[in-house]
Amino acid sequence: MPIATVNPADGETLKTFDALTSEETEERLVTAEAAFRTYRVSDFDERARLLTRAADLLDDDTDDIARVMTTEMGKTVVAARAEAAKCAKAMRWYATHARGLLADEFPDEEDVRDSGASKGRVVYRPLGAVLAVMPWNFPLWQVVRFAAPALMAGNVALLKHASNVPQTALYLEDLFRRAGFPEGCFQTLLVPSSAIEGILRDRRVAAATLTGSEPAGRSVASIAGDEIKKTVLELGGSDPYVVMPSADVESAARTAVTARVQNNGQSCIAAKRFIVHTDVYDTFAEHFVAGMRALKVGDPLDESTDVGPVSSEQGRADLEELVNDAVDRGANVLCGGRRPKGFDRGWFYEPTVVAGITPEMRIHQEETFGPVATLYRVADLDEAVAVANDTPFGLSSNVWTRDDSDVERFVRDLEAGGVYVNGMTASHPAFPFGGVKRSGYGRELAGHGIKEFCNATTVWHAA
The missing domain is CATH 3.40.605.10 (Aldehyde Dehydrogenase; Chain A, domain 1)
Structure with missing residues (x-):
């Protein structure tokens, strides 16, 4: 290179x-x-x-x-x-x-x-x-x-x-x-x-x-x-972002957009897998997809741009492969999923949300390094923990809940180097940073x- x-x-x-x-x-x-x-x-x-x-x-x-x-x-x-x-x-x-x-x-x-x-x-x-x-x-x-x-x-x-x-x-x-x-x-x-x-x-x-x-x-x-x-x-990281019924769902959805597309989605600690309790899934999905659709993709030197290009042509191709594989295996693209119109040059990709993820899809196990989110519906806290941990990675995690017992369970059982409660993962010099597993x-x-x-x-x- x-x-x-x-x-x-x-x-x-x-x-x-x-x-x-x-x-x-x-x-x-x-x-x-x-x-x-x-x-x-x-x-x-x-x-x-x-x-x-x-x-x-x-x-x-x-x-x-x-x-x-x-x-x-x-x-x-x-x-x-x-x-x-x-x-x-x-x-x-x-x-x-x-x-x-x-x-x-x-x-x-x-x-x-x-x-x-x-x-x-x-x-x-x-x-x-x-x-x-x-x-x-x-x-x-x-x-x-x-x-x-x-x-x-x-x-x-x-x-x-x-x-x-x-x-x-x-x-x-x-x-x-x-x-x-x-x-x-x-x-x-x-x-x-x-x-x-x-x-x-x-x-x-x-x-x-x-x-x-x-x-x-x-x-x-x-x-x-x-x-x-x-x-x-x-x-690498494929951080879970878990939303439970007691959460402020609209706030969780707004923060989820930032958590996913920070640095054009190219961050190890960006939330990538959005795991939402069935009781609040529809509300979260509506707000999250609307927020992703509203993002402005464009010239990164323009002060009003929300999402710039991914870093390389190969990086964009890798994203496309993961999304296309998921679609071929039955996933639903709720927004994005393609190169934006009007960008003949550069390596741009639309902010994307993919739902209906199943274990045989590559996107379930591989890291998406760009503005692509996967959305999961779970029945209860046990399933949320199981899905969150069903990854080779363990860098950080995000949990949204007002229930202290939920928090203690996530802190005890999530396989990650950090648990961020009602907020998005961010590194700070006062807190240790790193992960487990791969x-x-x-x-x-x-x-x-x-x-x-x-x-x-x-x-x-x-x-």
């Missing part, structure tokens, strides 16, 4: 980039290793100062980098500006909280004495250079939610970004450089996917994090496992995320 910016709104190639040579990649690994030797012993105040400066610069750059993101992967410019603001917020959050999150831990004194020690503690030390293999759908946020905690912990970062967002990738390296981070603390590697194995096997790379597809996750995990290196994986392992964000790439070191003093 070429390293290039191809505008999804019209298919035009805007810029192309040469991949790094093996010699250039080696230079960056040497630089990363040298940077870690000194950066690892910097103090929290200095790291916080640098990260806060990066946040300030990002605020200043918001309009420019938002336009870059929009032309590289098709998200609306409104969403792109919000993504930049979210990144700056996360940087400031970690600049403020990292010291406390990584503070030394002191076991109970009785337990220390019982171990035969006079005193003891646990300290958190950085691992080294962490390779981040990141996707195109949130080209700033996916990187920052790894980089902010990793840099505050004293690690250094090597970014292998998706090949269709090279300008965003290079911007990130430049951002951290301008903020004053020492040379080598954050480097972008413009390399093809075939180069990942060699980089990950290099002794100077301590660990890896990947957000992306299942095949990519399996590949990185197997290489890292062979090298006995730590990994964090955030893979959605991956490990956590990003919060204290859990910053400790993923730290060495929890026991310090024990003899009595």
Whole structure:
């Protein structure tokens, strides 16, 4: 795959980039290793100062980098500006909280004495250079939610970004450089996917994090496992959105539209499977379909656009295959299901709702990465849980109910890394983020995320 910016709104190639040579990649690994030797012993105040400066610069750059993101992967410019603001917020959050999150831990004194020690503690030390293999759908946020905690912990970062967002990738390296981070603390590697194995096997790379597809996750995990290196994986998602009889159904339907089409429907944590109790199914379906039909599809640089193109021609073809397979097997398309009229260029697809889903349909098990929703009718809470869990994924979930007993049942039984009650899933630096099953392992964000790439070191003093 070429390293290039191809505008999804019209298919035009805007810029192309040469991949790094093996010699250039080696230079960056040497630089990363040298940077870690000194950066690892910097103090929290200095790291916080640098990260806060990066946040300030990002605020200043918001309009420019938002336009870059929009032309590289098709998200609306409104969403792109919000993504930049979210990144700056996360940087400031970690600049403020990292010291406390990584503070030394002191076991109970009785337990220390019982171990035969006079005193003891646990300290958190950085691992080294962490390779981040990141996707195109949130080209700033996916990187920052790894980089902010990793840099505050004293690690250094090597970014292998998706090949269709090279300008965003290079911007990130430049951002951290301008903020004053020492040379080598954050480097972008413009390399093809075939180069990942060699980089990950290099002794100077301590660990890896990947957000992306299942095949990519399996590949990185197997290489890292062979090298006995730590990994964090955030893979696909097919999040359930459950609506029970006690819910505010109209509010649930309005939020469902946003939950499904955020980022043009290309989000791992977007709600994708809408599981609705039969008592409120018809009302929910009416409002949900009307909301999806009302969305404006168009130029993502137009401030009034609700849904832009999907990121690639192949991405649209994948959506079409899933919808067509479902229809061939008896599903009903309640709205959308085709390319919008008047868009001869670009990779647009109408906001779509498909009902009458059965287990033999591909769309029942595979992730729909675009503005396509599946709608299920269920008889009771037991069936809702069963349908919600009937997926290989387990990233997050959304439940709408005013019944506390419903909430407790969903929290206990849903196989997911998050349960969002009467609202849509969203990541925030104060809460850990990640999944189970084929959605991956490990956590990003919060204290859990910053400790993923730290060495929890026991310090024990003899009595």
